[in-house]
Amino acid sequence: MLAPRGDPPAVSDKQAHAAWLAERKEKGQSDCTPLHLQRPLVIGCVLCNPDGLRLHSFVDRDSQNEGQVMQKVFHAIEKHQPQRVSWNGSGFDLPVLHHQSLRHGVEASKYGDPGEDDRKCRCNNCISRHPLRHLDVMDLLAMYSPQNSAPLDEQRAAGRCVAKLCGVPGKLGLRGWQAYAQFLAHETEAVRRCCETYVMNTHLVCCRFQKMRGGFTEAAHHQEIAFVKETLNNLAPAKSHRYA
DSSP states (O other): OOOOOSOOTTSOHHHHHHHHHHHHHHTTOOOOOOGGGOOOSEEEEEEEETTEEEEEEEEOTTSSOHHHHHHHHHHHHHHHOOOEEESSIIIIIHHHHHHHHHHHTOOOTTTTOOSSSOGGGTTOSSSSSSOTTEEEHHHHHTTTOGGGOOOSSOGGGTTOSHHHHTTOOOOOSOOGGGHHHHHHTTOHHHHHHHHHHHHHHHHHHHHHHHHHTTSSOHHHHHHHHHHHHHHHHHHHHHHOOOOO
16 A cells, blocks of 8 residues: 555545556556555464464554554564564565554564674674574575575466475465455455465475475475464364365
């Protein structure tokens, strides 16, 4: 969703977005909104620890609590200090969160601590060039060169996306580019399901990456995939996810 761009108060978000798209089309530009103007509606994650695996989403259900939702995300990160894993998180997800957190005055002292207050945070924060606590698998596999990057899941990739190459289902149903229309239709649950299938695909591909780098044996990898399938299939009636 576009942030205010100087239009009169009577202009709705939908009208502003349509006008912006028309301007971009006339200039032959992409219809992808600049990251600093995007607003997170759903922030999905897969939580893994010795107790098991679960899907969780932070959702701005009424589009009025974006700052509070993001503050909850950063509170959770600072409380648990997890190893964060993403696919293109450095190129998309984190910049969106950073810009909108700046806008809303979100506080996240440990998240960006360069080690001046806590030496354990040195190189373990998310403002370093390659932070240890955030592993962007796409960026790493591409050797930090954007021209080498590959899509995790992309309808136009004709099956050549990384998820499908690894035998992972890919996105089910709604695509990311459809999220704005779903937002306008108040179909927040559809966006949440899209987000959760994406993060679960990320988790499954990262399991394969762990096997490649020696973090999983063949047997451990099969066991983890079987556990993921069992977990998701148990959630299927409520979450509308099912993996064969």
